[in-house]
Amino acid sequence: MSDAGFWILQLLNALQYSMLLFLLSIGLTVIFGLLHFMNLAHGALYMMGAYIGISVASATGNFWAAFVLAPLAVTAIGAVLYFTLIRRMRHAGPMNQVLVTFGLIFVFLDLVRLGWGDIALGLDAPAALQGTTKFLSVSYPTYRFFIIGLGLVVMATLMTIVSRTQIGAMIRASVENGDMAAAMGINVGRLFFAVFCVGCALAGLAGVVAAPVFSASTGMGISILIPTLIVVVIGGLGSLQGAVVGSLIVGSIETIGAAVLPGAASILIYILLAVILVVRPAGLIPARA
Amino acid sequence: MLEVRNLCKSFGGLEVTKNVSFALEPGERRVILGPNGAGKTTLFNLLVGELLPSSGDILIDGASITGLSVDQRALAGMSRSYQKNNLFEDLTVRENLALAASAGLSKTRWLARDSFHDPEVRSIVQDVAQQVAITDILDAPVHSASYGNRRQLEVGLALATRPKILLMDEPTSGVGPGMISAFNQLISGLPRELTVVIIEHDLDLAFDVADRITVLNYGDVVFEGTPAETRGNQIVRDIYLGDWQADA
Amino acid sequence: MFHQTPTRSVTLAIVLAGLVAYATFGGFFAREIVIEIAILAILAISLDFVAGFGGMVSLFHGAVMGLSAYGYSVLTAKFGIHPIPAAFAGIFMAATFGAAVAAIASRTSGIFFIMATLAFGQMLYTVIFKSRWLGGDDGMGGIPRFDASWIGLDFNDSLQFAIFAVFGIAVCYGVAALLLRSAFGRTMCGIHGNEPRMRALGVSTWKHKTAAFAISSAIAGIAGIFAAQHTQYISPELLFWTVSGEVLIVVILGGLGTLVGPVLGAAVFVLLKHEVGNYTNHWHIVIGLLLIVTVMAGGRGIYGQLEHWLAGKYAKAREGLNA
Numbered sequence: 001m002s003d004a005g006f007w008i009l010q011l012l013n014a015l016q017y018s019m020l021l022f023l024l025s026i027g028l029t030v031i032f033g034l035l036h037f038m039n040l041a042h043g044a045l046y047m048m049g050a051y052i053g054i055s056v057a058s059a060t061g062n063f064w065a066a067f068v069l070a071p072l073a074v075t076a077i078g079a080v081l082y083f084t085l086i087r088r089m090r091h092a093g094p095m096n097q098v099l100v101t102f103g104l105i106f107v108f109l110d111l112v113r114l115g116w117g118d119i120a121l122g123l124d125a126p127a128a129l130q131g132t133t134k135f136l137s138v139s140y141p142t143y144r145f146f147i148i149g150l151g152l153v154v155m156a157t158l159m160t161i162v163s164r165t166q167i168g169a170m171i172r173a174s175v176e177n178g179d180m181a182a183a184m185g186i187n188v189g190r191l192f193f194a195v196f197c198v199g200c201a202l203a204g205l206a207g208v209v210a211a212p213v214f215s216a217s218t219g220m221g222i223s224i225l226i227p228t229l230i231v232v233v234i235g236g237l238g239s240l241q242g243a244v245v246g247s248l249i250v251g252s253i254e255t256i257g258a259a260v261l262p263g264a265a266s267i268l269i270y271i272l273l274a275v276i277l278v279v280r281p282a283g284l285i286p287a288r289a
Numbered sequence: 290m291l292e293v294r295n296l297c298k299s300f301g302g303l304e305v306t307k308n309v310s311f312a313l314e315p316g317e318r319r320v321i322l323g324p325n326g327a328g329k330t331t332l333f334n335l336l337v338g339e340l341l342p343s344s345g346d347i348l349i350d351g352a353s354i355t356g357l358s359v360d361q362r363a364l365a366g367m368s369r370s371y372q373k374n375n376l377f378e379d380l381t382v383r384e385n386l387a388l389a390a391s392a393g394l395s396k397t398r399w400l401a402r403d404s405f406h407d408p409e410v411r412s413i414v415q416d417v418a419q420q421v422a423i424t425d426i427l428d429a430p431v432h433s434a435s436y437g438n439r440r441q442l443e444v445g446l447a448l449a450t451r452p453k454i455l456l457m458d459e460p461t462s463g464v465g466p467g468m469i470s471a472f473n474q475l476i477s478g479l480p481r482e483l484t485v486v487i488i489e490h491d492l493d494l495a496f497d498v499a500d501r502i503t504v505l506n507y508g509d510v511v512f513e514g515t516p517a518e519t520r521g522n523q524i525v526r527d528i529y530l531g532d533w534q535a536d537a
Numbered sequence: 538m539f540h541q542t543p544t545r546s547v548t549l550a551i552v553l554a555g556l557v558a559y560a561t562f563g564g565f566f567a568r569e570i571v572i573e574i575a576i577l578a579i580l581a582i583s584l585d586f587v588a589g590f591g592g593m594v595s596l597f598h599g600a601v602m603g604l605s606a607y608g609y610s611v612l613t614a615k616f617g618i619h620p621i622p623a624a625f626a627g628i629f630m631a632a633t634f635g636a637a638v639a640a641i642a643s644r645t646s647g648i649f650f651i652m653a654t655l656a657f658g659q660m661l662y663t664v665i666f667k668s669r670w671l672g673g674d675d676g677m678g679g680i681p682r683f684d685a686s687w688i689g690l691d692f693n694d695s696l697q698f699a700i701f702a703v704f705g706i707a708v709c710y711g712v713a714a715l716l717l718r719s720a721f722g723r724t725m726c727g728i729h730g731n732e733p734r735m736r737a738l739g740v741s742t743w744k745h746k747t748a749a750f751a752i753s754s755a756i757a758g759i760a761g762i763f764a765a766q767h768t769q770y771i772s773p774e775l776l777f778w779t780v781s782g783e784v785l786i787v788v789i790l791g792g793l794g795t796l797v798g799p800v801l802g803a804a805v806f807v808l809l810k811h812e813v814g815n816y817t818n819h820w821h822i823v824i825g826l827l828l829i830v831t832v833m834a835g836g837r838g839i840y841g842q843l844e845h846w847l848a849g850k851y852a853k854a855r856e857g858l859n860a
Contacts, residue, residue: 038648088833094647095594099789099832102596102782106825114819222778226659229652266667270660274641277653281645337737363739375737377730384538388727392738397724397745404720450738 005138010256012135016144016213018251019151023206024224025231026158026243027199033238034174035192037090040101041081043225044108045200049074049207050216051116054123063126066208074204075197082196105221112218123211147209154202155244162240171195227254230273236283245284290315290484291336291454296345298328298335298508305331306342307508313454316481320495321488322519323505324529329488330372332505333456336486337369338362349454364395366453370444372462372488376431382442383427386414386449393450413449421445421475437468444475455479457487461494469494492533496520504529538726539590539717544847545797548840549710552801553703560699568699574807575702576763579709581787581799583756586713588785589794590722591749592729594651597638597658599780601754604661605631605761606771607671614679621683627765628758634661635754636747643743655778662776676772680765692766702763706800709756713796716752725749779821786828792841801840 028042053070057063081104089097124130125143132139162168174181174188182188207216214220231250235242250269258265276283291313298306305328313319321329334340336347338359347355354362377385384405390413391397391404404410418424421441426434431442444460461472469491476498479485489495495502502519504512512525519525560571580602587593608627612618618626642653665671682692685701692698716722728735728742736742765771774780783806791802806824813823831838837845 032648038652085829085833094651095588095592096832096836098594098596098648098651099785099836100829102785103825103828103832106779106782106821106828108825110819110822110825114822222659226656229656233649233652266663267660270657273653273656277641277645277649281649339733339737358741359736360739360741363737369737375731375734377727377734379730380538388723388735389738391720391723392735392740395739396720397740398748399720400716401719403718404723407720446734446738 004136008136008138009140010259012138012140012144012148013259014248014252014255016147016151016251017255018247019147019155020206020210020224021227021231021251022151022155022243022247023202023209024228025235025247026240027202028228029232029235029237029239029243030171031192031196031199032232034171034178034188034195035090036094036178037086038094038097038101039086040098040225041104041108042199042203043221043223043228044105045074045078045203046207046210046224047112047216047218047221048077048108049204050123050211050220051112051121051207052204053208053211054121054216055116057123063124066123067205070208071201071204074207075201078197078200079193082193086196108221109218116216118218120215120217121211122215123208125212143212147213150209158240159244167191227269230269232283233273234276234284236286239283239285242283242285290317290350291486292348292351293336294346294348296332296335296347297343298331298340299343305508306335309345309505309508309510311503311510311513313484313486315484317484318476318498318500319484319486320499320502321486321505322492322495322502322525322529326507327505328508329505330458331508333369333458333486333488336456337367363392363450363452367456368447368450368452368454369456370447370458370460372458374439374443376439376442376446378432379430381428381430382418382423382434382438383414385431385442386417386427386445387411389446389449390414390417393452413451417445417449420448420478422471437464437471440464440468441471441475448479452483454484454486457485459488459490461489461491473497492530539714539722539796541714541718542844544844545795549707549797549800552797552804553707556703556706556804557700560696560703565695568695570807570811571699572695572702572763572767574804575699575706576760576767577784577787577807578706578800578803579760579763580757580784581791581803582706582709582713582796583753583760584784585788585793585796585799586717586756587749587753588788589796589799590717590729591725591746591753593639593746593750594647594654594785595750595753596651596655596778596781596785597635597661598753598757598784599778599782600658600661600776601631601635601757602761602764603665603771603773603776603780604634605758606765606775607665607677609762610677610680610765610771611671613681614677620681624683624762627762628755631758631761632751632755635757636751639750640743640747643746655781658776658781659778662773662778665776666773672772674773676770678770680769680771682766682769698766702767705759705763709759710796710800713756717796721745721748783824786824788838789828789831789836790838792838792844793836795838795840795844798838798840802838805839 024042024046028039032038049070052073053066056069057066085100089100129143129146131142133142133145162171170186170191174186174191178188227250231243231246234249235246253268253272257268294310296306296309309332323329331340335342338357342355346353349365354365357365377388387405387410390410394409396404396407396410418427421444423438423441423445426438431439440460444457447455461469473494496516499516502514502516503510504525506528512519512522556571556574560568580598584595584598587595605627608630609623612623612626613620638654638657642650666674671677682698685692690697692701724740724745728745732742764775787802787806788799790806792798810820813820
C-alpha cells in the first residue's frame with residue numbers, strides 16, 4: 001500500500017472512532033453541564049445498547065430493527081434510572097453521584113453476564129453495508145463509512161438544534177446559568193429529562209453501531225468510558241463544540257498513535273489528559289466562563 | 290504601606306474597575322464607600338488575588354504583589370474578611386480560629402506535632418476570641434452560633450493570621466443595630482500597627498472609624514478625602530450620601 | 538477533624554483481636570481470609586485518609602497498591618534484591634505516582650479529580666497488562682516473603698504471616714491517626730472544609746493535597762507489599778478498576794471519615810464475599826446494590842451509623858441529666 005494510502009486509512013479509522021466517542025461524550029458532557037450530574041454509568045448504557053442490539057438482531061434477523069430498538073430500550077433503562085436514582089441525587093454533590101453511578105457500573109456488569117454470559121459476542125453488519133467501498137486510493141469497509149456518516153449527521157443535527165432553535169437556546173442558557181434560566185421561566189427539570197433521554201439514546205445507538213466493529217464484551221463499558229471522560233475534560237464540560245473537538249483529538253491520537261507509535265500508544269491519551277489538566281483545567285472550549 | 294496604581298479590570302466589554310489608584314499609610318483606617326455595583330468587592334478580590342487585574346499594579350511596602358497567588362499574598366501579610374460568611378461550618382469556633390492561627394504561623398506541615406495544642410496557636414486563639422468578643426462560644430460548633438457571632442468569627446479568622454493589612458468587606462452586613470456598636474468597638478480596638486480597609490454601608494460607623502474615605506462609583510474613584518471633606522462634597526452627596534447628616 | 542474516641546479504640550481492638558483469634562483457631566482457610574482482610578483494611582485506611590478526611594475521592598487506590606506490588610516483585614523476583622529495601626522501593630513508587638497524579642489534577646474541581654484518578658489508574662493497568670517483560674496477563678511468580686528468622690519468626694508459616702498482617706493494620710492505623718491529629722492532618726481537614734478560605738489564610742492547598750496523596754499512596758503501597766507476599770504471585774488484575782471500586786465500597790460501607798469504619802468494613806466485605814460466593818457467581822451486583830443503598834440511605838456506613846446512634850443517645854442522656 002502506498003504511503004498516502006496508509007495515511008488515508010489511518011485518518012478514516014480515526015474519524016470512525018471519533019464519531020463513536022462523540023456520540024458518547026456529547027451525552028455525558030451536556031448532562032453534566034446542565035445538571036451537574038456526572039453519570040459514570042454512561043459507558044454501561046453503551047454496553048447495554050450493544051448487547052440488546054445483538055439480541056434484537058438475532059431475534060429478528062434484522063440489523064436495522066436493532067438499530068432502532070436498542071437505543072429506545074437504552075432510553076427506557078435511562079428513564080427508569082432517572083426516576084429512581086438520578087433525580088434524587090441531583091443535588092447530592094459529586095462524591096455521592098460518583099458513588100451511586102459507580103455502583104451502577106458494577107450492577108450492569110453482572111447483569112450483562114447474567115443475561116448474555118461471559119464470552120464476547122459479535123454482530124454482523126447489515127448486508128447492504130458489508131464489503132468495501134473505494135475512497136481516494138483505498139478500499140475501506142463500507143460499514144465504517146456508515147459509522148462516519150451517521151456521526152456527522154448526528155453532529156450536524158445537534159449543532160443546528162443547539163444554535164438555531166429555541167430548545168437549543170434554552171439548553172445553552174441552562175448550562176451557563178441554571179438558576180437564572182429557571183428564574184426566567186425555563187422548566188429546567190423537564191428540559192434536563194429530555195436531554196438526559198437523548199443522551200441515553202445516543203449512548204445506546206453508539207453501542208449497537210459499534211458492535212459489528214468491536215464486538216460486545218463485559219469490559220466494553222469501562223474501556224470506552226475512559227476515553228470518553230478524557231474527551232469531556234479536554235473539550236470542556238457542557239460544551240458541544242468541545243465534544244466535537246475533543247473526540248476528534250482523542251480519536252486521532254488513539255488510532256493514529258497506535259499505528260505510528262505502538263509502544264507508547266497506550267499512554268498517549270493519558271499524557272494529553274495530564275497536559276490539559278495542568279495547562280487548561282477548564283477544557284479547550286468551556287461552556288461556562 | 291499598601292499602594293494601588295492604575296488598577297483596571299474588565300470582564301469582556303464590561304469595565305468593572307477603572308484606573309483605581311490610592312495609597313495607604315501604615316496603620317491607616319481607610320473606608321471605601323459607594324453604591325451597589327460600584328466595584329468595591331471586585332477591588333478587594335483584586336487586592337487579595339482572587340481576581341487578576343487587566344492592568345495596573347499592587348504594592349506592599351514598595352514591592353509588587355500583582356504576580357503573587359492568593360496564598361502567597363496572605364503570607365505577605367494580606368488578610369480579608371468576607372461579606373458573606375466563609376467559615377468552616379462543621380468545626381467548632383475554637384477549631385476555626387486554630388486553623389487560621391496555625392496558617393498564619395506557618396505551622397501547617399508538622400507530621401507528628403498537633404498545631405492545635407501548640408502554645409503560640411492557643412494564645413492567638415484566646416487573644417483573637419477576646420478581640421472579637423466570642424470567648425463564650427469557643428467550644429460551640431459554628432453552625433449553632435448566631436448570625437452576629439458568626440460575623441464576629443468571620444473577622445476573627447482574618448485577624449488570627451496576624452496580618453499587616455486587614456480588608457473587611459461589609460463586616461456589619463445583615464447584623465442588627467445592637468451589634469453595630471460591638472463592631473465599632475471591635476474596629477476601634479484593632480492594633481494601631483494594623484492597616485485596615487473597610488467596605489461599609491453603615492455611614493455612622495464608617496465616618497466614626499475612618500481616617501480617610503475613598504468613594505467609588507461605577508468602578509471609578511470619584512472622591513478621596515477626610516470624613517469631614519467627604520461629608521461636605523456635593524458629588525458624593527449626589528451619588529451616595531443623599532440627605533444623610535452625621536450628628537455634629 | 539479527627540478524634541480518636543474510646544468507641545473507636547474499642548472497636549478497633551475488638552476487630553483486630555477477632556482477626557487474630559480467627560487466624561489462630563480457624564485453620565488454614567481462616568488465615569487466608571484474615572490476610573485478605575488485612576490487605577483490604579490497610580488499603581481502606583489509606584483511602585479514608587484522603588477521601589474521608591481530605592474530601593478527595595479517588596478511584597485509583599487499587600492501581601497504586603498494584604504498582605507497589607509490582608515494584609516489589611520485580612526487584613525481588615527479577616533482580617534478586619533483598620526484600621526489605623525492595624519493599625521500601627515499591628512503597629516509594631506508589632507514593633510518587635499518587636503524588637504525581639494529585640499534583641496534575643489538583644487544580645481541577647471534585648469531579649474532574651475523581652475522573653483523573655480513574656483514568657490514570659487505568660493507564661497503569663494498561664501499561665502493566667501489555668508488558669511482556671512483566672508477564673502480561675500471565676502475571677509474575679516467585680515472590681519472596683520477608684525473612685524474619687533473625688527475630689525467630691517464619692513468615693512462610695501462614696499463621697505467623699496472618700498475625701504479621703494484622704499487626705500491619707494496627708501500624709497503618711496508628712500512623713494514619715497520628716498524621717490526622719498533626720498540624721498536617723488538621724490543615725488537610727481544613728482544606729476539605731473550605732478550600733478557598735484555607736488559601737486565603739495562606740495555605741498552598743495544591744501542595745498540601747499532593748503531599749496528602751503521597752502519604753495515602755504510601756500506605757496503599759504497604760498493602761501492595763502484603764498483597765505480593767500473600768500469594769507470592771501477582772497479576773495485572775490487581776490494578777483493574779474493580780479493585781479500586783471495591784475498596785471505595787469498603788470505605789463507604791464501613792464508614793467514611795471514621796478511620797476505624799473502613800477496617801470493620803474490610804472484614805465484613807471479605808466475609809460477605811466468601812459467603813455470597815457460595816451461592817452465586819454474581820458478586821458485583823450485590824456490592825453495586827449495597828453501595829447504592831448505603832449512599833442513598835445517608836451514606837454513614839456500618840460504623841458511622843453506630844457512632845451517630847451512640848452520639849444521639851449520649852446527647853439525650855445529657856439532656857436527661859440537665860433536666
